[in-house]
Amino acid sequence: MSEKFVVGFDGSEAAKGALAFAIDRAKALGGSVVIAHVLEWSPYSFLTPTELEERHKRRKEELDRAETALMKPVVAGLADSGVTIETAIKYGNIAEQLGEIAKEAGASQIVIGRNGHSGLGSRVFGSVAGSLAQIAPVATTIVP
Amino acid sequence: MKTTFTRAAAAATALSLATVPAFAQTIDEKVNEVFANSTGWFVSLIFSPFPGTTFPWIVGWLVVAATIFTLxxxxxxxxxxxxxxxxxxxxxxxxxxxxxxxxxxxxxxxxSGTVGLGNIAGVAVAVGIGGPGATFWMILAGLMGMASKFTECTLGVKYRNEYPDGTVSGGPMYYITKGFAERGIPGGKPLAVLFAIFCILGAFGGGNMFQANQAHAQITNVVGDYPGVITGLVFAAVVFAVIVGGLKSIAKVTEKVVPFMGVMYVATALVILLINFDQIGWAFGQIFEGAFTGLGVAGGMVGALIQGFKRAAFSNEAGVGSAAIAHSAVRTKEPITEGYVSLLEPFIDTVVICTMTALVIIITGQLMVDPATGNYLLNEAGSAIATVDGNSGVALTSAAFSSAFGGFKYILALAVILFAFSTMISWSYYGLKAWTFLFGESNGSQLFFKVLFCVFVVIGASASLGPVIDFSDAAIFAMAVVNIIGLYFLMPVVKRELEGYLGRLKSGEIKKFSTPAE
Structure with a gap:
């Protein structure tokens, strides 16, 4: 069985590092990579009436932007890597959705970069790495 | 506070400073006079009683509708x-x-469009005039109103307009037009136009002037008296920044703080009720007894009933049609699901929050009782129950809460301002939807409406409570007149939706999605 890596990707330097890490491993093992981008979203947030009205339109715009500005260049840059690349864009809680994507894709590992928030910020708001440590359905690697 | 200020100012700088408030004061009076004169006829039409009684026909109209939908x-x-x-x-x-x-x-x-001053000021008005018994009728109206909301919000989603760019427009003007056409009933368009006109008036009235007015009353309650036109201008500037300037940050902050304020308001009320735990039974006794006897209030039982129903309708807007506009943006394949969700609205708004306010006012002993008869004492004019400090409206609620927690009036003032503001933002949207339904979606026409909306903020803050509350009620109830006619014709559509949905729910075609990973 070939290894499948899900990489949490947001375009940041840390995420690029994580992606490079996963590509290396996938190459070595003959596996594939799912580049996953999660748009932070809670169905319990509060919106103004105008925001409600435009939500469907905005969602489409956000998805398009993620696809064209974020995913396309990365995927194009990896065309010569010899690794099979898939992409996934989802809405929701980042850690939860990365877990969901891993489950759906049948991946064996999640790889994320460390974004280096201060201890206090993570304590108050929680961190993706911290949440994944608790809920990830598969092995998770944090790339510093 | 005001007198010392004006005296000092006059002594120090003679005319210049003193004339500013005086001049503004006369603007207030002028605005009030013109406003009362120009809207009086509309108010008396809406609130005219059934011949030979004191019972306003409009209250009967709402009650009958809510009963019909319930059954x-x-x-x-x-x-x-x-x-x-x-x-x-x-x-x-x-x-x-x-x-x-x-x-x-x-x-x-x-x-956030409905929870607002209706829950704080409106309830105080109801209890102040109709006595504790008004609470009973208010709760009943809230429970019945849930069925009206269910009906209108289902239709709002079912007949909304979805545009190619993904935005949606919905509400009574759309379901009346499209629903009537679909069922082959004539007169949909004119009825929808009438609704849109009333909706614009409602947006200016209850959704704007009443809010500005009570926000001003609340601020003066804390900092001392000053001309309302000043509050009006400040509010108008902020509203302008949001709805014309597109300043999303203010709206965002409000939308986040308002729910928090709402929870805190209920929590505070609960604490006050817990402190006075032994009196809750007595308070409910007063509510039930007052509901059927009036306990000496003006108008007796009917007076209590009218006040209760009126303020409930004004607070939860069931049958008014406004909520159908807000609810129509939800993403669902089943319009009826939004009907279900919306029936929680009058419950939270009226049955929970309004009742809390009423209980706090009653339990903290704001209403003066004649010790000899056990009935409530009326004020000098005989129009309302005498209160400990002569307060009415939001000031009465403020006094009730402050009697338990001294500093609460500052928090309440902040809550009122924020509630008023979020209600204004919501209603500016409802009004705008009605406006664009009538005059098209061009930017110029939208801008005109928005600027006009801001002008009414100033008028609302300047006029006195009486004429403003009358006009606000009248405009909102006028919406209900048209909307409910539409609902009567379209309720079979909702019934079909409901039956189809329940069938699929039962057969398992519609089922719960597994909950995401915890």
Missing amino acids: YFAFIQLRGFKHAISLVKGDYSDPNDAGEVSHFQALATAL
Whole structure:
């Protein structure tokens, strides 16, 4: 069985590092990579009436932007890597959705970069790495 | 505070400083006079009583409608309550629709438009005039209103307009036009136009002037008296920044703080009730006894009933049609699900929050009782119950809460300002939807409406409570007149939706999505 890596990707330097890490491993093992981008979203947030009205339109715009500005260049840059690349864009809680994507894709590992928030910020708001440590359905690697 | 200020100012700088407030004061008086004169006829038309009685026909109209919907949908507010909560929790939401408007969000936005001064000031008006018994009728009206909301919000989603760019427009003007045409009933368009006109008036009245007026009253309650036109201008500037300037940050902050304020308000009320735990039984006794005897209030039992129903309708807007506009943006394949969700709105707004306010006012002993008869004492004019400090409206609620927690009036003032503001933002949207329905979506016409809306903020803050509250009520109830006619004709559509949905729910075709990883 070939290894499948899900990489949490947001375009940041840390995420690029994580992606490079996963590509290396996938190459070595003959596996594939799912580049996953999660748009932070809670169905319990509060919106103004105008925001409600435009939500469907905005969602489409956000998805398009993620696809064209974020995913396309990365995927194009990896065309010569010899690794099979898939992409996934989802809405929701980042850690939860990365877990969901891993489950759906049948991946064996999640790889994320460390974004280096201060201890206090993570304590108050929680961190993706911290949440994944608790809920990830598969092995998770944090790339510093 | 005011007198010392003006005296000092006059002594120090002679005329210049003193004339400013005086001049503004006369503007207030002028605005009030012109406003009362120009809207009086409309108010008396809406609130004219049934011949030979003192019972306003409009109150009967709302009660009859709520009763009909309750019976027609076989007490949907009771049997659908659990399912409504399940829908709000997202049990039936497709995870692939994440990022779209959820049921919770539609409900929260609609609630922030209705939870507001109606719950704080309106209840105080109801209890102040109609006595504790008004609370009973208010709760009953809230429970019945759930069926009206269910009906209108289902239709709002079913007949909304979806534009190619993904935005949506919905509300009574759309379901009346499209629904009537679909069923082959003539007169849909003129009725929808009439609704839109009343909706614009309602937006200017209850959704704007009443809010500005009571926000001003609340501020003066804390900092001392000063001309309302000043509050009006400040409020208008902020509203302008949001709705014309597109300053989303202010709206965003409000939308986040308002729910927090709402929870805190209820929590404070609960604490006051817990402190006076031994009196809760007595308070409910007063509510029940007052409901059927009036306990000496002006108008007796009928007076209590009218006040209760009026303020409930004004607070939860069931049957008015406004909520159908807000709810229509939800992402769902089943319009009826939004009907279910919306029936929670009058429950939260009226049955929970309004009752809390009423109980706090009663329990903290704001209303003066004649020790000899046990009846309530009336004020000098005989129009309302005498209160400990002569307060009415929001000041009465403030006094009630402050009697338990001294500093609460500052928090309440902040809550009132924020509630007023979020209600204004919601209603500017409802009004705008009605406006664009009438005059098209061009930017010029939208801008005209928005500027006019800001002008009414100033008028509302400057005029005195009486004429403003009368006009606000009248405009909102006028919306209900048209909307409910539409609902009567279209309720079979809702029934079909409901039956189809329940069938599929039973057969398992519609089922819960598994909850995401915890």
